[in-house]
Amino acid sequence: MNMMALESDGELLLIDCGLMFPEPAMLGVDLVLPDVSWLSARTEDIRAVLLTHGHEDHIGALPFVLQTLGNPPVYGSALTLGLLSSRLREHDLERSARLHTVKPRQRVDLGPFAVEFFRAAHSIADGLGLAIRTPAGLVVHTGDFKLDPTPVDGERTDLARLAAYGEEGVLLLLSDSTNVENEGVTLSERTVGEAFAEIIPRCRGRVMVAAFASNIHRLQQAIDAGVAAGRKIALNGRSL
Numbered sequence: 001m002n003m004m005a006l007e008s009d010g011e012l013l014l015i016d017c018g019l020m021f022p023e024p025a026m027l028g029v030d031l032v033l034p035d036v037s038w039l040s041a042r043t044e045d046i047r048a049v050l051l052t053h054g055h056e057d058h059i060g061a062l063p064f065v066l067q068t069l070g071n072p073p074v075y076g077s078a079l080t081l082g083l084l085s086s087r088l089r090e091h092d093l094e095r096s097a098r099l100h101t102v103k104p105r106q107r108v109d110l111g112p113f114a115v116e117f118f119r120a121a122h123s124i125a126d127g128l129g130l131a132i133r134t135p136a137g138l139v140v141h142t143g144d145f146k147l148d149p150t151p152v153d154g155e156r157t158d159l160a161r162l163a164a165y166g167e168e169g170v171l172l173l174l175s176d177s178t179n180v181e182n183e184g185v186t187l188s189e190r191t192v193g194e195a196f197a198e199i200i201p202r203c204r205g206r207v208m209v210a211a212f213a214s215n216i217h218r219l220q221q222a223i224d225a226g227v228a229a230g231r232k233i234a235l236n237g238r239s240l
Contacts, residue, residue, distance in 0.1 A: 002058050003034045004174075008112040008134045012042060014049040014072070015130065015141055019060035033061045036068055043070025047110040051076035052120065052143030053127035054083040054214060063091040073098040075108060075115075079126035083214070104128065104158065118158040120145040123189070124214045125153060131161070137171025144176045150188045152217040193221030201229040213239035 001020040006013045020032040039046065049072055051059055062074070062084060074097060076084065081099045088094040102108065104119040113132050120129040120143040130141040145157050179186065200207050209222045219240075226233050 001032065001034055001061065003061070005039065006113070006132065006134070006139065008136065010045060011111045011113075012039070012046045013110060013113045013115075013132065014039070014046060014069070016052055016058040017049055017060075017062040017065065018055070018057035019064075020057060031060075031064075033064055036065050040068050043068075043072075046070060046072045047113065048072055048108075049074045050115065050130055051080050051084070052129065052141070053077070053122055053124050054080040055124055055144070058144075059084050060087070063087045063093060066093060066097060071096060071098065073100055075100045075102050075117075077102065077117075077126040077128055079124075079216075080128075102128070105161070116161075118161040119155055121148050121151050121155055121157045122146055123212075123217075125155070125216050129158075129162075131165055134171075138165060138168060139172045139174065140165050140170050141174040142176050144178065146186060148186070148188045148190075150190045152189050152193065152221065189217050189221075192218055193225065196222050196225035197228065200225045200231065207231070213237060 001018040002016040003018060004015050006015070017034065019034075022029040022032055026032075046069055049062070049069070051074065059080065066088075074081070074084070076099070078101050081101055085094055085099065088097050102117050104117055107114065107116045109115075112135055116131040116133075117128045118131060120127040122144045123146070127143055127145065129143045129145065132139040132141065140162070147157055149156065196209075207226070211218045211222070223233050
């Protein structure tokens, strides 16, 4: 799960609020939620919750703890808040939640925190990174990101802004490190679409494609390849 708090001048800024699915040995446990007991005693100090993207390990706990946190304003991209809204609806919290949609390179002042959002390409669309200026210095939180030179939607990680932050001087970098121990580079998501376009026309029977429901780009590429091959498309799965 992912959740952290930054504190400056006695005020708190929360980043992400995810859940974790239980390990096999955790019998009888459906979900693992972050411990917010310390935050529940300081709800008046919480300025906002910033969401980097819409994966469950970054937004999934919010419907369970939003009221405990004092219902602070929540900032995120359009897709991220759209996914969150559907979960809040299940808890009858959609109307009371204070959701604010932001775009890349938009700036928001939250008490002692001046936040700038920047594009961070990821396996889910509409991901964001955070540049947070505090009285102590600049904090950069990358969110989950991928350096994909040819993303399906054309939205690359904003290296220009990252370079500008480096020139400005960064006090603290909080960086995604998935696969950092592996050598080489990660293939572009577009290569998956190219494989679909090559394989699906050669198949005679049904073609099954398994994917996370949040991986919209992969689903779209599979659908495009199926349509181009004259196939009928059927979606199956609760979250789809």
